[in-house]
Amino acid sequence: MSTAKIAFIGGGNMATSLIAGLVADGYAAQDICVSEPNPERRNALQARYGVRAFAESTEALADAGTLVLCVKPQIARQVCTAMAPTLPSAAPLVVSVMAGVPERTIQGWLGRPLPIVRAMPNTPAMVQTGAIGLHASAEVDAEGRNRAETILRAAGLIRWVDDEDKIDAVTAISGSGPAYFFLFMEALEEAGIALGLDPETSRLLTMQTALGAAKMAIESDAPPSRLREQVTSPGGTTERALEVFADADLRGLIARATAAARDRAQALSKTLSEDQ
Numbered sequence: 001m002s003t004a005k006i007a008f009i010g011g012g013n014m015a016t017s018l019i020a021g022l023v024a025d026g027y028a029a030q031d032i033c034v035s036e037p038n039p040e041r042r043n044a045l046q047a048r049y050g051v052r053a054f055a056e057s058t059e060a061l062a063d064a065g066t067l068v069l070c071v072k073p074q075i076a077r078q079v080c081t082a083m084a085p086t087l088p089s090a091a092p093l094v095v096s097v098m099a100g101v102p103e104r105t106i107q108g109w110l111g112r113p114l115p116i117v118r119a120m121p122n123t124p125a126m127v128q129t130g131a132i133g134l135h136a137s138a139e140v141d142a143e144g145r146n147r148a149e150t151i152l153r154a155a156g157l158i159r160w161v162d163d164e165d166k167i168d169a170v171t172a173i174s175g176s177g178p179a180y181f182f183l184f185m186e187a188l189e190e191a192g193i194a195l196g197l198d199p200e201t202s203r204l205l206t207m208q209t210a211l212g213a214a215k216m217a218i219e220s221d222a223p224p225s226r227l228r229e230q231v232t233s234p235g236g237t238t239e240r241a242l243e244v245f246a247d248a249d250l251r252g253l254i255a256r257a258t259a260a261a262r263d264r265a266q267a268l269s270k271t272l273s274e275d276q
């Protein structure tokens with residue numbers, strides 16, 4: 001077994017993001033294998049990143065020290081049980097990015113209590129600006145954590161959580177989170193058009209404002225509440241807009257929306273764990 005060799009099972013969007021980050025970080029492309037049934041995706045991965053792509057997982061898995069499970073949760077059971085007899089005998093580290101599939105369920109499907117790192121990335125990983133929550137099963141040692149960090153850090157910021165249940169909260173905040181910010185951008189852009197701006201101007205002003213606000217929030221020592229106050233002149237325009245948000249209980253709405261996402265993540269995990 002080679003600890004350097006990584007086998008991606010599934011070569012879709014999330015796998016491509018992680019591979020792009022690894023290769024850009026200087027990870028040797030010949031140490032990365034992908035199992036992907038779609039021939040166009042296989043060819044694209046080989047051509048673009050120089051990795052080796054196979055139609056069958058058996059070939060991708062040979063000698064791999066780390067498996068990265070990047071298939072859809074709905075087919076995870078079938079993929080894992082089919083792979084189980086062909087896994088390298090030395091216990092490989094398994095990194096799963098599959099939403100809602102508990103560590104013990106994956107271990108059950110793979111037929112062995114392999115060390116599992118469960119990761120919840122988000123789509124900005126595609127531009128190496130992801131936010132990724134990680135949890136390690138009891139079997140993962142310090143070297144395994146380092147290996148998982150190498151793979152995920154290439155796609156963005158990583159944060160470990162100490163309890164697997166907290167992955168459901170990570171899902172509600174950063175996993176689904178890009179959709180919340182995109183919705184806010186859509187609404188602001190539409191509002192700008194309604195106020196008379198041409199669509200292109202409204203779109204560009206919205207995007208740049210989102211980028212600028214995020215950059216300030218990340219780079220500043222001040223919390224977002226202080227940055228908000230800096231924009232808000234007493235008796236001015238921002239104050240009026242924020243009053244409308246407060247009247248509609250925007251904070252309460254966000255708390256309810258994220259609790260609903262967390263509850264859905266819990267329910268999905270329960271369904272998939274009952275599927276063992």
Ligand SMILES: NC(=O)C1=CN([C@@H]2O[C@H](COP(=O)(O)OP(=O)(O)OC[C@H]3O[C@@H](n4cnc5c(N)ncnc54)[C@H](O)[C@@H]3O)[C@@H](O)[C@H]2O)C=CC1
Nearest residue numbers: 009010011012013014035070071072073097098099121123
């Ligand atoms: N999109 C998102 O925001 C997030 C996605 N995820 C998780 O990432 C995982 C992958 O999602 P995406 O990359 O968006 O999906 P995708 O559909 O782009 O990729 C899945 C790939 O698996 C391949 N596949 C199908 N059967 C296979 C098999 N038997 N063996 C190997 N590969 C097979 C498909 O051809 C496809 O290319 C999912 O489990 C999802 O829950 C996690 C966090 C966020």
Ligand SMILES: O=C(O)[C@@H]1CCC=N1
Nearest residue numbers: 099122171175176177
């Ligand atoms: O919406 C979903 O269920 C997945 C999990 C996080 C982002 N997309």
